[in-house]
Amino acid sequence: MTAHRPHVRRRRPGNARWAWPWPLLGLACIGALWLVTARPALAENRATLRGNYYRERSTRVVQPMAQITVDAPDERLTLGAMYLLDAISSASIASGTQAATGGDNVFTELRHEATASAESKLGEWYLGGFFRYSTETDYLSRAGGLSLARDLLQRNINLSLSYSFGGDRWFRIQNNTGARAPWCGGDIGVNECSGRGYGRGSNFLQVHNVAAGYTHTLHPTVLLQLNVAYSHLRGPLDNPYREGFLGGIEETHPHVRDRFVITPGVRWKIPRARTAIEPFYSLYVDDWGQRGHSPEIRVHVRPTRHIRLRARYGYYTQNATFFYRADGQYVDGSGPCTRALELNCATADVKAMPWDSHSPGVQLTWYFDGVAAGHRALRWLEGGFVEVTYNHLFQDNRFGNARVGSLALSFAY
């Protein structure tokens, strides 16, 4: 038996030149490429304020948000930051949380979300990355992603690819005490659930999302688009608060879900009519047996050069997941919910039920360029716009119809 000598890695004499810090070399290459790329003519910084509003019978969401982008110094590097606040008020047990907290008061929850992003356009290449942090009383989410796109054939084709990863932590506000406990899914007891680590027995939800896009300019007035996206979710996927709907049984969904969406669409401009037509369609399938179809058409009209009107109509339909029972009769299973162990599953989630919706809407955008050109004192408004949107959702589910509105104000500086 040979003696076990401690292994010490030694660098050979004269070998120091191979000890280049490779990440720094990579950054230096990107920097050099950035410097030699032709400088674009214009740089634009932009600030946007937006207020979103959603109202249905049991829930109201008010969402102010602010976004700022800075070209540093031009489109070769664009830095962005966004902050939004979700104020979600629920007036009924149907919205979930009161089933656990008890009481009849309106429940308001705040969600804070911050996103930092960086984009770079280097010749025909586009690079991008983002990090998003979102937190609320019973949920914590971190997500990051990278994207890559390239123009081809004199910008007639654009191909894009992106990947993002989300790591979320679920919690449940405990009945009456208000204490927060990790939530790992309805099939895992509160005492067996950990707020650390990942995998079964952890409250960690991981989301991998891969998307690819193809845009083709068919004609000086016609654009063809195709987007596909695939998501893999692993972790708790059921709502901790719906046991009230299920006679005390915890809602229990599978812990894994694979989702696939394909969205073809067209944008067609008719210059003589000052109109653009934008039909598209999304097909969704997943391994929970759920399918969704959502065709939509948008028509943009320019009554004047600086005003754009948009009318839209969207239809949405989904079928039920494999574990949804129309009679609502579930047994209190004691194991994981899978296709083979369907009796362990339970749901009162509208998302798992079959329903459909119709959503007409209108939008008005006023671009300030005309005002800015006409008045010297208002020249700073150039590139800015105000946008008002209203959509009405006729929903065939227990939440009923909904109103969705937004007001946006954007300035270039």
Added chain:
Amino acid sequence: MSDDGVRVRPPGSMIWPMAWPTCRITALLFFAVAGCVTVKPQERQHLSTPEMTPETDALEDTFSAHIDAARRGASNGHGGGGGGCGCG
């Protein structure tokens, strides 16, 4: 394959039998229609307007995706993940 020779779809494989025919048909249609037309830079003035630019609706779509993710099961919005449960 089951004992009686009937092909059994393994659990969790529902996506691809559904999606592949649709994918192939859509891709064929796209590439058949797309052809090799080249639009020159000086012909792109109509394509650069906001109504022809997908990025125009980015912020609106972010909010729509969040609402959809809270209500629709067959939606892959907001990165495919879920939001909190208060609105679920």
